Amino acid sequence: MSGVLLRLQAGIAIVETGLPEGAFKPARAPVAPPDLAVVNAGQGDSRSKIVPNVAWPTAPSISAWERGPLPALAAWREAPGPAVVLLGSEDPRQLVPHLDQLRLIAIEFPRATDGRGLSSARILREEYGWQGELRAVGDVLVDQLAHMARCGFSSFALRGDQSADVGRAALNRPVPVYRFSVAAAAPFGAERAVS
């Protein structure tokens, strides 16, 4: 089984296939289409279904990139190499003294609902001028790609079940967005002045 890497080159997404196992999160199990009659009938009293506590993974879902192993931050500190993967909870500023030695910084998205890595990306790009490859890994879903790209990610290790074509189209379709939010140097988006 091999995975798909989408890579932005001069703002255009290209598809690279053959990402090795361990370098992308495997596909989730297939799901059946929803029954609209059930959806439209509502969910009744859903109070008992609320589970307030949320468990988060404590380690990245991946351990490799196409050029070799991809250590998590603690392991990378022991043996610094050209690539490292950060959790959303890990401060990217820890890497700042070492940016010159790095070629790839990957940031884990354990779920699409964890947006911490988006702040990590902007910190590295906009505050510290990191120019190297910034890769989204984990639950990298096609609907999140545009946001990730605008925050400065330049490559995307799609989760195993995600469509490379849909993902590439999402990255290459110019989406109107207001300016203000991210630096004009962000490699994506048809931003405009307000006047």
Add this chain to the structure above:
Amino acid sequence: MYQHDAFDRSLIAARAEQFRDQVARYLSGALSEDEFKPLRLQNGIYIERHAPMLRIAIPYGVLDSRQLRALAHVARAHDRGVVHFTTRQNVQYNWIRLEETPDILAGLAEVGLHAIQTSGSCIRNITTDAFAGVAADEIVDPRPYAELLRQWSTLHPEFFALARKFKVAINGAAEDRAATAVHDLAFDLYRNDAGDVVVRVKAGGGQGRTPRLAAVIREDLPWQHLLTYSEAVLRVYNRYGRRDNIYKARIKILVDALGADAFAREVEAEFAHTGTGPALLDQATLDAIVARFRPVTLDAPAAAPVTDLAAAASSDFQTWLHRNTAPHRAPGHAIVTLSLKVPGAAPGDASDTELETIAALADRYSQGELRVSHHQNIVLPYVRRADLHALWQEAVAAGLAEANIGLSTDIIACPGGDFCALANAKSIPLAKAIQLMLAPRAEEVGPLRINISGCINACAHHHVGHIGILGVDKRDEEWFQILVGGRSDNAAALGSLAGKAVHRDAVPDAVSRIVDRYLALRTPGENFIDTVGRLGADPFKDAAHRVEEAA
């Protein structure tokens, strides 16, 4: 109001098309339930108790008659003919079919309406004073700043997967009509000694199960940093807000845990980076935004008394004038509030035909513009005083002249257990019962804010109601806690609990007893909340509690 150009329209249309694709992929099974949920939420769709619900954004509560007619059309064509106005200046449809939502949003996009970020763990619709731009006590018109916040927060890529929802309010008047104290992030606009517009920044307010009033984290912030400072606050929250428990994920918990001072230091440290970023504003940008607001003509004669003899003679009209109009900044004008709180009807609901009538009134009397207030009423911001009697007569004919703004029958209520999947209790029947009980003496009782939430999530802001009522579940029966002394204005305070919970059937009597106690204790001309302020909540707790024991 802010006029959309081709770019704004293309953004909303693109978003609607994107959502159409997401719905199609969900229906095909390509998107799982868990994957679709945050996507539909960020387009305002909940799956409620009996049907999907669709929430449409009314940015800072401003809309025009054309948009109101479009909302009426959706109510007729896709719902059961009803629109519900919410406490966040939005509107909701409670009987929607999921597969129709792409067409609904495409239709609304044609008039500049959308559901972007009306739910989900992101920056929600920006809210402000419903009298913004027209209030006599206004210091700075907050609308251009609210519009800047809207543009900045719309599809902001860094903050679309926060730990929890994030609500922002902005106020520019002497009186806080925007309930800023109970928002995640809030701004007061004012002028410094040099006459420049500056901002007071407050963070960590909120209601729900851990009610907190927002703490001031920055004074005298130059307005040019409104967005860069917001970005610093949001970044601190995005990175450090708790994600291990959904009940502890709002920014108020983070501000509490760090302490407001330490939180402010974290923000300042982040601001050192964001302060020079792309969100930094300048005068040209603000001017460009201001220029996009449609000019209004306010040239009524300054004197403009209400001279009509019939008008002068009608005590009903005089009462309505007293209760439902507010001072306007422009001579010869008034701000009119149309009440959506007719006793016995669901608070904040309007039928499609009522909306059509209101749109016509706006066209005739208010230059086609309206506001949604967070009190769930409709405001006509540009009425000439000379037109007030004619407007009132038309409103009377349409059943829209209830003269109860700010009174005890102007109840704020959430949809509650009739619709909401999270509710412990039904708010609407209780609101009706209390309204009908208090209606005969509402004028005598005077200003009294009653807020009824069907559950701890506090959508109806019960913590800041003068009398707050909260639905709780006891052995599958509906019981209600009663709070006294909350307020959301400049003297914002959280209500305190008046004894143990009361059975549903006993609540109107308990409220009535509290009102009796107030009438007995008040000094001449003293409002309910001021009597509570003078005497404390204890006398009122006692009143509620005696009923509870008797019940």
